[in-house]
Amino acid sequence: MGLLSGKKALIVGVASKHSIAYAIAEAFHREGAELAFTYQGDKLGERVKKMAADWNSDLCFPCDVSSDDDIQGVFDSLKETWDGIDILIHSVGFAPAEELNGDYLDVTSREGFRVAHDISSYSFVALAKHAKPMMEGRNGAMLTLTYHGSQQTLPNYNVMGLAKASLEASVRYLAGSTGPDGIRVNSISAGPIKTLAASGIKSFRKMLKKNAERAPLKRNITAAEVANTAVFLCSDMASGVTAQNIYVDGGFNTCAMSLEEMDD
Numbered sequence: 001m002g003l004l005s006g007k008k009a010l011i012v013g014v015a016s017k018h019s020i021a022y023a024i025a026e027a028f029h030r031e032g033a034e035l036a037f038t039y040q041g042d043k044l045g046e047r048v049k050k051m052a053a054d055w056n057s058d059l060c061f062p063c064d065v066s067s068d069d070d071i072q073g074v075f076d077s078l079k080e081t082w083d084g085i086d087i088l089i090h091s092v093g094f095a096p097a098e099e100l101n102g103d104y105l106d107v108t109s110r111e112g113f114r115v116a117h118d119i120s121s122y123s124f125v126a127l128a129k130h131a132k133p134m135m136e137g138r139n140g141a142m143l144t145l146t147y148h149g150s151q152q153t154l155p156n157y158n159v160m161g162l163a164k165a166s167l168e169a170s171v172r173y174l175a176g177s178t179g180p181d182g183i184r185v186n187s188i189s190a191g192p193i194k195t196l197a198a199s200g201i202k203s204f205r206k207m208l209k210k211n212a213e214r215a216p217l218k219r220n221i222t223a224a225e226v227a228n229t230a231v232f233l234c235s236d237m238a239s240g241v242t243a244q245n246i247y248v249d250g251g252f253n254t255c256a257m258s259l260e261e262m263d264d
């Protein structure tokens with residue numbers, strides 16, 4: 001029996017085999033969960049449907065999280081097959097590329113700020129609004145992915161840091177709203193991982209190297225490690241855990257400087 005046997009999970013944010021959401025789907029399937037997916041745009045549709053089939057799922061729905069109609073459509077369709085949901089995974093983050101390359105004061109725009117917060121933070125509330133009625137009374141869990149750039153600055157993360165700070169505060173307020181119905185809400189703050197969302201980021205490779213040098217575990221973490229923590233947080237093993245942000249980053253966020261950096 002798996003840790004998620006009999007649980008129904010909706011996973012938002014699979015785009016490629018490198019996606020953190022892909023690793024979460026793999027782990028959830030391994031632990032016995034039934035899966036449903038949304039995908040962004042028809043281009044991804046065929047790819048996500050093929051992946052879903054590997055996990056015995058034919059529940060794949062198009063959804064641009066900037067559209068309340070799209071989100072409504074997902075849950076209307078889901079209701080035709082599922083009478084409820086136990087787990088909601090939000091693995092979505094986006095800011096216009098030009099926001100993430102250069103000095104924060106120089107590159108941040110009103111529109112870029114709005115988009116970053118809409119797609120990376122508000123979308124979790126929007127999905128939670130629709131999921132909650134289907135999750136009540138099932139001791140379910142919602143989970144989102146965040147990054148330490150919300151707490152400390154690093155070059156180029158810029159307005160995404162603000163959006164992640166908003167997301168992490170939203171986890172606490174959502175936990176307050178859904179706790180009385182037995183629904184838990186948490187986040188995982190993952191170390192840097194080479195995914196599509198990381199591609200095209202200037203000096204990403206150097207950042208990965210710096211993380212591995214400084215982290216207590218002296219290595220980068222994998223999407224599979226993030227997924228295993230997601231299994232725990234969404235399972236009954238975490239029945240007392242809500243409104244929390246759990247770091248899966250090899251301990252990086254606890255180190256101001258490493259011996260190697262001293263010796264540089």
Ligand SMILES: NC(=O)c1ccc[n+]([C@@H]2O[C@H](COP(=O)([O-])OP(=O)(O)OC[C@H]3O[C@@H](n4cnc5c(N)ncnc54)[C@H](O)[C@@H]3O)[C@@H](O)[C@H]2O)c1
Pocket residue numbers: 012013014015016018019020021039040063064065066090091092093094119145146147189190191192193194195196197198
């Ligand atoms: N890769 C990392 O280093 C890292 C580290 C910490 C946190 N995260 C977070 O993990 C989450 C998943 O990112 P990833 O690294 O797996 O990259 P990814 O590119 O595989 O996933 C990002 C997902 O966001 C979706 N998305 C973007 N805009 C959307 C929109 N308007 N509507 C619907 N979906 C939209 C994309 O389709 C994609 O599926 C993001 O929240 C990201 O901020 C990533």
Ligand SMILES: Cc1c(CN(C)C(=O)CCc2cnc3c(c2)CCC(=O)N3)oc2ccccc12
Pocket residue numbers: 093094095096097100147154155156157158160192193196197198199200201207
């Ligand atoms: C780490 C790290 C990441 C990965 N991460 C934690 C993220 O949260 C990904 C954020 C992200 C949001 N929007 C976009 C992109 C990435 C690139 C493609 C695009 O057009 N828009 O992104 C960075 C951007 C700058 C600096 C570090 C990082």
